[in-house]
């Protein structure tokens with residue numbers, strides 16, 4: 001199963017989980033398993049020292065061999081986990097421990113009955129249940145993961161012939177309680193993550209148009225400029241402004257103006273590639289950052305956007321409106337401040353306005369150099 005498929009499954013299971021949140025969730029799950037697995041492997045090996053204090057020689061050999069196998073599995077998971085979907089990594093993590101320690105207890109019970117209940121093995125289901133609580137997954141997912149410690153407990157109880165005893169029922173009850181609490185904590189973590197993702201989204205997006213906001217655009221400009229300064233590629237900025245937009249507000253009202261801004265934003269978005277960024281930079285001003293594009297590429301893109309917007313028929317309830325835009329285009333330069341390049345794009349936009357609007361103009365220095 002690919003990471004993409006695993007993502008889709010999670011989204012289906014939790015319809016409200018936004019895609020950005022799923023990415024954070026997957027990253028958290030993976031990083032926690034990759035941090036825990038080697039630590040548990042070392043602890044598992046170190047426990048052989050304690051086994052030596054309480055187990056007879058023959059049982060000790062079996063226990064040590066089992067612990068080495070489990071630790072090797074955990075180390076392997078820590079190494080290979082980066083290449084597997086994080087949901088798979090998490091399932092392997094809990095089932096490896098559950099089956100490993102459960103089978104260990106069963107083997108010890110078979111060959112060395114008095115050693116079976118000795119230190120640690122009986123604790124494994126409870127420790128695994130507590131570990132599940134460390135992951136931000138939905139409560140149904142947490143309960144499904146809970147099948148692993150339940151299996152470990154059943155194997156242990158059957159192997160030590162305890163099912164009929166009161167202690168077995170209290171173990172089962174304790175495990176159910178722990179799993180319920182783990183599921184609750186998992187769900188709480190997931191909700192926190194959803195809230196955090198939404199807050200991050202709000203901080204970087206414009207609420208009206210859904211485009212990036214000014215802050216996100218400035219951050220992206222700094223990244224692009226850094227790339228250019230290191231000699232990687234070229235980038236351009238497009239400063240875009242609606243023509244005579246005040247008249248739209250004055251004639252049709254602010255709500256109609258907002259609808260126009262949304263329609264223009266959609267048109268812009270439709271023309272951008274995945275590597276570009278479209279941002280609402282001010283009231284009716286947009287800033288587009290085109291990655292890996294020369295001035296000629298940018299002028300072609302600007303013209304496409306201008307034509308697309310001019311062709312819009314925007315239904316604002318009381319009327320269907322057409323609007324035009326003017327665009328100033330400038331290259332990002334390695335040896336200039338970002339503010340200077342923005343000022344050049346702005347100057348080109350001003351030229352487009354004074355030349356009659358509904359047109360694209362390249363910044364003078366770029367046009368000369370091109």
Ligand SMILES: Nc1nc2c(ncn2[C@@H]2O[C@H](COP(=O)(O)OP(=O)(O)OP(=O)(O)O)[C@@H](O)[C@H]2O)c(=O)[nH]1
Pocket residue numbers: 208241242243244245246247249253254255256257258261282283284353357
């Ligand atoms: N509906 C709406 N209007 C906005 C928003 N932000 C800014 N505006 C309006 O955008 C208009 C900008 O008008 P001006 O700067 O005079 O420019 P213009 O009418 O577009 O004229 P030119 O740019 O010269 O073509 C003002 O009426 C602002 O109130 C917004 O979020 N929603």
